[in-house]
Amino acid sequence: MTKKWSASRAPAGRIAYVNGRYLPHGEAAVHIEDRALQLGDGIYEVTNVINFQPIDEEAHLERMERSLREIGMAMPMGRAALKLVMREVIARNRIPNGLLYLQVTRGAVRRDHVPPKDGPRPTLILTMRAQDMAGLASRMQKGIAVSTQPDIRWGRCDIKTVQLLPNLLAKQAAKAAGAFEAWLIDADGYVTEGASTNAWIVDADGTVITRDLSNAILPGVTRRIMLEAMAEGQMKVVERKFTLSEALAAREAFISSATGAAVPVVAIDGKTIGQGVPGPLTRRIYGLYAARAGINSD
Numbered sequence: 001m002t003k004k005w006s007a008s009r010a011p012a013g014r015i016a017y018v019n020g021r022y023l024p025h026g027e028a029a030v031h032i033e034d035r036a037l038q039l040g041d042g043i044y045e046v047t048n049v050i051n052f053q054p055i056d057e058e059a060h061l062e063r064m065e066r067s068l069r070e071i072g073m074a075m076p077m078g079r080a081a082l083k084l085v086m087r088e089v090i091a092r093n094r095i096p097n098g099l100l101y102l103q104v105t106r107g108a109v110r111r112d113h114v115p116p117k118d119g120p121r122p123t124l125i126l127t128m129r130a131q132d133m134a135g136l137a138s139r140m141q142k143g144i145a146v147s148t149q150p151d152i153r154w155g156r157c158d159i160k161t162v163q164l165l166p167n168l169l170a171k172q173a174a175k176a177a178g179a180f181e182a183w184l185i186d187a188d189g190y191v192t193e194g195a196s197t198n199a200w201i202v203d204a205d206g207t208v209i210t211r212d213l214s215n216a217i218l219p220g221v222t223r224r225i226m227l228e229a230m231a232e233g234q235m236k237v238v239e240r241k242f243t244l245s246e247a248l249a250a251r252e253a254f255i256s257s258a259t260g261a262a263v264p265v266v267a268i269d270g271k272t273i274g275q276g277v278p279g280p281l282t283r284r285i286y287g288l289y290a291a292r293a294g295i296n297s298d
């Protein structure tokens with residue numbers, strides 16, 4: 001019999017935080033009228049945790065505040081208090097290296113498109129899980145394949161909302177095509193970003209290119225810290241749109257996210273990128289990023 005995954009069969013000892021309470025992961029729940037469940041009315045953040053420390057924490061909390069502001073919500077608690085809850089969740093899970101998810105929804109209230117004026121109490125959820133470190137190491141070493149998919153998302157991709165249906169459909173299609181990530185292509189033939197990562201290429205001159213910030217992409221925290229690290233490392237970087245043909249002709253390509261910084265892309269739609277192996281600039285960028293983010297990259 002195949003073993004099916006179920007939330008209530010989560011590994012023993014996993015702890016989630018929901019609205020002020022620390023609960024066994026399998027027992028943690030929100031109300032059926034929660035607006036995230038009914039309407040997708042919520043935002044989220046993910047931080048990498050290394051050696052019990054959240055990575056790029058301030059930048060993630062800044063973006064969280066921004067996402068909330070853009071949907072007309074305030075932070076459910078002050079930043080200092082939230083940092084304490086984050087640390088408590090990490091400590092209680094006893095997971096040194098993992099991923100910490102923070103979700104804020106507009107709360108549970110009788111279903112209506114228009115949020116009530118004096119809205120319900122927001123729902124705050126923190127969950128933590130271990131990272132597949134071996135899988136990540138293998139992707140860093142061998143590189144990944146990406147598959148292009150049409151970008152069918154909405155006009156505010158700069159908000160990190162829990163509404164991820166187009167992203168997951170793209171990722172599912174990419175997986176079916178034998179790829180690890182989907183690169184989304186806009187109506188004009190430009191790459192916007194990955195389904196859950198930012199997209200980068202290195203051109204023949206060694207210039208690093210990633211799409212400029214707008215409503216078309218998520219302002220990736222890893223992207224931001226990487227750009228700072230590259231500026232400090234005096235690397236040539238341009239933030240602009242690039243086409244799929246540019247990507248196919250690139251010397252190197254990679255993806256960035258909190259879940260995996262500078263993961264090399266060695267094939268796009270089955271076509272080899274560069275030498276078909278992780279490139280030296282991608283490795284250098286990872287090193288610069290890791291140093292800036294306080295990660296031991298050995």
Ligand SMILES: Cc1ncc(COP(=O)(O)O)c(C=O)c1O
Pocket residue numbers: 046167193194195196197198218219220221222223256257258259
């Ligand atoms: C659509 C999308 N783009 C980019 C990223 C990378 O952002 P970050 O570096 O903040 O993880 C993510 C991360 O989840 C994402 O979902």
